[in-house]
Each structure stands twice: as structure tokens, then as C-alpha cells.
Amino acid sequence: QVHAVESGGGLVQPGGSLKLSCIVSGRTFTSDTMGWFRQAPGKEREFVATITGSSIGKYYNPRVNDRFTISRDNAKNTVYLQMNNLEPEDTAVYYCNTARQTFRGWVAGASWGQGTQVTVSS
Secondary structure: OOEEEEEEEEEEEOOOOOOEEEEEEOHHHHHOOOOOOOOOOOOEEEEEEEEEEOHHHHHHEOOOOOOOOEEEHHOOEEEEEOOOOOOOOHHHHEEEEEEEOOOOOEOOOOOOOOOEEEEOOO
């Protein structure tokens, strides 16, 4: 069962940037595909980006492609999400979790951390 602690969120103007971090414990991190997910007010949680254990495979929600970059440092058990050119539609609580691909799309693990709030507003 993964234990994740997300950080790096905040208030930023449209067009701005933020870098989120997620420290993971409780499992063999290097073998896990990890993902970032987000939940906006009144909406279901959605997949943002995932990265395989080796960092070779990276997958993005089309809504963030070319603006967000996922990366990881296995030595630090940490996953990152660099977010550039942020839009008001990116406002949400962002979470990291293990991720696996199914016929329904990317599915997260059962245990969630507190998340980190990202607010994009002028």
C-alpha cells in the first residue's frame, strides 16, 4: 500500500508555472508505474500523467500534453510534475498514486494522500 505526500501547489496566474513533488513510501518504488491525478471541484478525479519505473514510458492526458512534464527520481522515491503555461481549467487538487493501464484507461491505487491544491487565477 503506497503512502504518498504531495507538495508544491499554490496560487498562480494564468500562464504561470508550478512544480509538484510527491514522496512515496511503503512499497518497492522503482518497479511501480506512478501517476499524477487531479480532481476539480464538482468533477471526478482524472488522470493527468503517468511514468513507468524506468522513466522510459510517459503518458499524458491530452489536456495537459506539451504543457506538463512528469519525471521521477528513484533514489529519492519522488515523482515530479512540472506544469507550465497553466490555465484556469487546471485548478484542482493534485494527487500522486500508483497507476496501471486498463481497458478503461489509467486506474490509480486504492490509497490516496492529502493531495496539493493548485489554483490558477488572475
